[in-house]
Amino acid sequence: MPEKTRVIVTRRLPEPVEARMRELFDVTLNETDEPMSPETLRWAMSEAEVLVPTITDRIDQRLLAQAGPNLRLIANYGAGFDHIDVATALQRGILVTNTPGVLAEDTADMAMALILSIPRRVPEGAVLMQRGEWEGWSPTALMGRCIAGKNLGILGLGRIGRAIARRAKTFGLAIHYHNRRRLHPDIEAELGATWWESLDQMLARVDILSINVPHTPSTFHLMNARRLKLMKPDAVIVNTARGEVMDENALTRMLRAGELGGAGLDVYEKGHDINPRLRDLPNVLLLPHMGSATIEGRLEMGEKVIINIKTFADGHRPPDQVVPAML
Known part of the structure; x- marks a missing residue:
């Protein structure tokens, strides 16, 4: 043998x-x-x-x-x-x-969960219930944002990005994407996706951004302070890809200043060493890298x-x- x-x-x-x-x-x-x-x-x-x-x-x-x-x-x-x-x-x-x-489908499920949760203020509602502080329904309590009709920007329309786009389309989101190269027209037609050659221009127009690019030297801090400031003040960012793509300190500062609407994160710039200021924000949902779990x-x-x-x-x-x- x-x-x-x-x-x-x-x-x-x-x-x-x-x-x-x-x-x-x-x-x-x-x-x-x-x-x-x-x-x-x-x-x-x-x-x-x-x-x-x-x-x-x-x-x-x-x-x-x-x-x-x-x-x-x-x-x-x-x-x-x-x-x-x-x-x-x-x-x-x-x-x-x-x-x-x-893991494309599993990660896309998790990204979609975050895309739905942050605009609808699910983390805040869950904390309220877990603390036993809910005092009943109110016409003005926890009002979030409607998903249908909003613009979803997908940074990296690869396997996972396309799986997210298919899910998001059924919720009535308009799909926008930025890749280094434009995809085949048949794929764009299937997803109803609009390509932006300029990432900066796309960021200024989307209501929700899903990050789906790998970490490489060229994508490190791709979402830096300058690019974050291009986004709408009520925009939501979801990252299920790699934490190093995001300047986490810049993101934290803008969230604390009310310059962004919220964030759903499953990955972090320094692994499990998470910026402690992120934990205190009610409009942030932090997950323990469970997109593929x-x-x-x-x-x-x-x-x-x-x-x-x-x-x-x-x-x-x-x-x-x-x-x-x-x-």
Whole structure:
């Protein structure tokens, strides 16, 4: 019998995924679900043929320089790969894979929940009920904004952005989008979407903005203070993509000053270290990065990871390899 591929997984994965990995590979699992310390992560990279990290593991140039000679694949559990120095990994002969196309519908559901919740002041109503402070219906209490007829701007009309657009269209929202490149007219017609070559011009016209671009050097703080000031004072911002795209301090200042209508955030500029001033705002809904948190989605992510590892171990190119053109 040939030796099984040596795989080390940095976080707890759904039980069926771990069980299948035990069958196929010589796998070491993280039984505690605590993020690996830098020291443990260095050990894992020195021992593994395949490392299975998550977004909580920052695999930078310095860490890759200490990788063991047997490490040949980093099979990321997740679609995003900005926490991995892919260019350095490839230079060292280490392939990187991810799990694209799995979570579009789940993330779009969460984005739509935020799009509906903030204008209708759902967070404020929920807090009122949880504190037992509701004293009954009133004609002027918690009046929000109607969704139908409003302009939704989608920054990044990829898989997730299109899934959001399909949902939003059924709620009567007019769809606007900004991409580096305009989409095919058939896609625009299907979604009823209007393309804006200028992001600045789109921002000035939308009532709700949904951020759906990856974090890259070109998108870091894409939504900076200058661009935020272009938006309507009652506009709502929803971010289920990457926190680094948003200048969180500028967003917080404008929300506190009443220069924006509200925000729904599932991702944050500094991971789980959230600006404490955001927590006190009644027109902000903060979620713990749960856009992809469905049983179905997380199992499918695991299946993709396993397929990538198995294909690699069999001597073939993994189907979800991250290539330089994607960086």
